[in-house]
Amino acid sequence: MTEVDSKANVLRQNFYPMIRDNTLSLFIPLGSDEVTTTNDKLVPINQLQESISPLNSLLEACNSYPDVLVENHILVGTIRHRVDNSHWFVAQASFDIDQPSFHIDQAVKREDTVEGGDSE
Amino acid sequence: MTKFGTQKLQLVRVTLVSSIYHFFLDLVSKRGYFLQEHDLESFDYDQELVASVANKTFPDVILKTNHDSPLFPGGEFIEFKNTQSYSIASFNSTIPTGYKPFGTLSKKRKEHLRLSGFDSHDDEMRSVYYLIRGRIPDAKPFPVSKVCLVHGSFFETISASELVKWSFQQILSEFSTLDLDQAVLTRPPSKKTLLNRAAWLHRQCELDFE
DSSP: OOBOOGGGOTTOTTTOTTSOTTEEEEEEEOOTTSOSOOOSOOEEGGGOOOOOHHHHHHHHHHTTOOSBOGGGGOEEEEEEOTTTOOEEEEEEEESBTTSTTOOGGGOOBOTTSOSOOOOO | OOOBOOSOOOOOOOSOOOOHHHHHHHHHHTGGGGGSSOOGGGSOOOTTTEEEEOSSSSOSEEEOBOTTOSSOOBOOEEEEEEESSSOOBOOSSSOOOSEEEGGGSOHHHHHHHHHHTOOOOTTOEEEEEEEEEEEETTOSSSOEEEEEEEEGGGGOSSOHHHHHHHHHHHHHHHHHTSOOOHHHHOOOOOHHHHHHHHHHHHHHHHHHHO
């Protein structure tokens, strides 16, 4: 069985160390003029200084879910592709609820939201 | 002790907009599922986001379009890839690409989307995403998993046109190194060819006698 180029394999720890075990990640391409620095690190969503369109779209999409500040569960960052050095936006959520990005048992409720949504 | 998020975030959406970002947030709200052994097709996706689902046909999922939302046009194609390792098998059924025209869909699927109001012109390009889950089932003390929703251009390490060109060059290269046997290469004439040749000879004979 042949495999994709290992430098394009997002699951490979040696090329993409920020993609850790037990995480869910979104990869969106960035225009060459959209980002000035890439440090291959993921940070809480309010700490990413760059104003880039995928981040803005993600935040806008988060607003569609008013019950919970879903963005508190997500880390974001910009990385470089290991084959062609193109810039990519990455958003990531951990499956591990002890990780900082996953406070499911203390999910922050928006103040202006009336409680009493679905419960399971 | 590490606990895993099998709980749901209980996200309740207020707008009827569908996009890859909304799809990702839906996955975030149910991400504990990915630690389980189930396949990606049986995932409890938010059906409000999805326009079409197909098993074993590209793409597995097509998101709904939003004609009134310039920020979220929607309509993305999503293809699933599930592996029991952190290797990603090459894309045998389709060349990975970041965009595909709507016209590449089957006639039946296009008709389904037309009836539900999520169709478009054949030449309209749709973004392609791959939902990839790599899983190590025998990791200790628990199985581990990585799930990535990746725009298809990530895997365009070589362009489709270059890939086709390279493939033909490869075939020609292999063909040129064969020890050719003229006897094998000579194709016996078909029955039709023989009949045509016989008819031509017959006509020549008739002309000669005239």
